[in-house]
Amino acid sequence: MKLFTVGPVQMYEHTLQLGGRMLPYFRTQEFSEMMLETDRLLKRILQTDEHSACIYLTASGTGAMEAAVVNCVAPQDRVLVISGGSFGRRFEEICRMHAIAFDAVCLSEGERLTSIRLERYEGQKYAALLVNLHETSTGQLYDIVLLRDFCRRNGMYLIVDAISTFLCDPFAMDENGIDVTILSAQKGLCLPPGISIVVLSERIIKERVEKVQSRTVYFDFKAYIENFKRGQTPFTPAVGIFLQLHDMVRCIAAEGVAVRVEKVRLLCADFRARVTKLPLHMPAYTMSNAMTLLQFESPVARRVFETLKNEYDIFVNPCGGAWADTALRVAHIGDLTMEDNHQLVACLEHLLEK
Ligand SMILES: *Cc1c(COP(=O)(O)O)cnc(C)c1O
Numbered sequence: 578m579k580l581f582t583v584g585p586v587q588m589y590e591h592t593l594q595l596g597g598r599m600l601p602y603f604r605t606q607e608f609s610e611m612m613l614e615t616d617r618l619l620k621r622i623l624q625t626d627e628h629s630a631c632i633y634l635t636a637s638g639t640g641a642m643e644a645a646v647v648n649c650v651a652p653q654d655r656v657l658v659i660s661g662g663s664f665g666r667r668f669e670e671i672c673r674m675h676a677i678a679f680d681a682v683c684l685s686e687g688e689r690l691t692s693i694r695l696e697r698y699e700g701q702k703y704a705a706l707l708v709n710l711h712e713t714s715t716g717q718l719y720d721i722v723l724l725r726d727f728c729r730r731n732g733m734y735l736i737v738d739a740i741s742t743f744l745c746d747p748f749a750m751d752e753n754g755i756d757v758t759i760l761s762a763q764k765g766l767c768l769p770p771g772i773s774i775v776v777l778s779e780r781i782i783k784e785r786v787e788k789v790q791s792r793t794v795y796f797d798f799k800a801y802i803e804n805f806k807r808g809q810t811p812f813t814p815a816v817g818i819f820l821q822l823h824d825m826v827r828c829i830a831a832e833g834v835a836v837r838v839e840k841v842r843l844l845c846a847d848f849r850a851r852v853t854k855l856p857l858h859m860p861a862y863t864m865s866n867a868m869t870l871l872q873f874e875s876p877v878a879r880r881v882f883e884t885l886k887n888e889y890d891i892f893v894n895p896c897g898g899a900w901a902d903t904a905l906r907v908a909h910i911g912d913l914t915m916e917d918n919h920q921l922v923a924c925l926e927h928l929l930e931k
Contacts, residue, residue: 579917581893583713583741583868584763585770586911591828592768592821600816608816609808611823616805618826619774622834623743623758625750628779632801633772635815638740638761641773643671644796645736645757646707649777649785650677654704657682657733659724661690662714663897664738668707675792679707686899689862690719695727705734705756711742714897716870716906717862718746725754734781740764740773744829745841745867745910756781762818765841765867766825767911771815842866844918845909851922856929868894868908873929876902881928889924 580587601608616631623629634641646668650656656677658668661684672679682698684690706728711718721737728735736757739748743758744765750758758776762768775798777786782802791797800811829837845866849859858872873881878895882905885891894906907921 578890579892579913579921580911581891581907581909581913581917581921583894583906583908583910584761586763586767586908587913588767588769589912591824595821595824596769596817598817598820600820603814603816603819604809612805612808612810612814612819615819615823615826616808618830620776622826622829623748623750623776624752625758625776625778629750630777630782630798630802630805632775632777632798633805633810633814633819634775634796634801635771635812636773637770638738638759638764638773639667640796641740641759641761641775642667642738643675644793644798645759645775646671646677647675647792647796648775648789648798649734649736649757649781650675650705651785651789652676655679655702656705656707657698657701657703659690659706659708659712659719660684661688661717661719662709662712664709664712664714668709668738672707684717687715687860687862690717690723692723692727695723699727699731701731703731703733705736707736707738709738709740711739711746711865711867713741713868713906715862716860716864716868718742718865720863721753729754734785741867742865744834744837746865747835747838750776751778762822765910766822768821768825769818771818772822838866841909844913844915845869847915848907848909848918848922851918852925855922855926867910868906870896870900870904870906872900872904877929878902878905881905881925884928885921885924891921891924893921 658681660681734756738759740761756778760774762772763770896904
């Protein structure tokens with residue numbers, strides 16, 4: 578089986594081996610120390626200082642998106658959402674559910690997010706911008722500098738779902754003025770799903786998290802911040818995935834985050850170069866290194882997906898909505914090689930000839 582999917586991804590052998598171990602009891606000094614070391618390394622990888630706080634949630638990424646919104650946005654705040662696909666619409670849904678007033682910058686199919694598109698939202702007194710930096714449903718990677726400058730000019734917090742860009746594209750939290758970074762285990766970290774992380778800047782902790790009246794017990798960040806001072810979480814963490822996370826951040830810190838990102842970039846560039854000879858297209862906007870959106874000339878996407886799965890044991894991501902019949906997404910994260918790219922492209926070539 579070979580996974581070219583965005584998450585879960587083709588996991589590394591060292592991660593799989595840890596998954597088979599007996600789990601330790603976690604309310605111990607030893608487990609706390611492991612958590613604290615993980616936290617220090619993760620902050621270094623994210624390029625944020627030690628005054629930021631990481632909230633470790635036992636949840637999928639959507640849980641972290643929702644938790645970030647309810648802890649960092651006050652009921653009277655108005656926010657702006659970049660809505661360029663299904664993950665942007667999920668932020669809209671979260672705002673609607675929690676009765677948070679918002680406007681959405683809705684991108685049409687294939688549209689690139691530009692400064693012109695943001696002009697009419699200048700000077701509108703929004704409290705925050707919510708954005709999925711890599712909108713995984715379309716592959717578009719938004720321009721962080723454009724968004725950072727927009728937020729600075731307008732005095733807004735920058736809340737970034739970086740779930741599918743972290744460790745795939747360069748990412749520097751503090752340098753880009755990011756107040757909240759949302760991560761999830763099963764994407765660039767190449768772990769099983771089950772842990773999602775919300776990283777908070779010192780300023781948003783002081784100005785929002787500590788002040789916003791909590792509307793939830795399980796997702797109340799104040800309890801997580803207090804408990805983590807001793808390297809613990811208020812509720813049972815996903816103990817096994819934590820061991821895998823600890824192992825993974827040690828590996829990444831040892832090899833250097835830039836080296837890790839460069840590997841993904843090279844694998845991605847190799848794939849995109851190989852598919853240029855096939856009868857398909859790629860979007861004109863900037864795509865993340867995490868994955869490539871392939872648009873076919875005829876509605877064959879579902880058949881290609883099924884055949885790859887059933888006949889070759891290869892998994893790619895189908896698309897939803899308008900692209901369900903005509904596009905597929907191929908991820909470049911995880912334990913994949915250029916030889917794997919070669920094989921996938923050979924299969925695609927064969928299928929498209931038929
Ligand atoms: C995968 C992903 C999520 C999280 O989805 P879950 O299914 O809840 O884990 C959120 N945002 C983006 C951009 C993603 O790619």
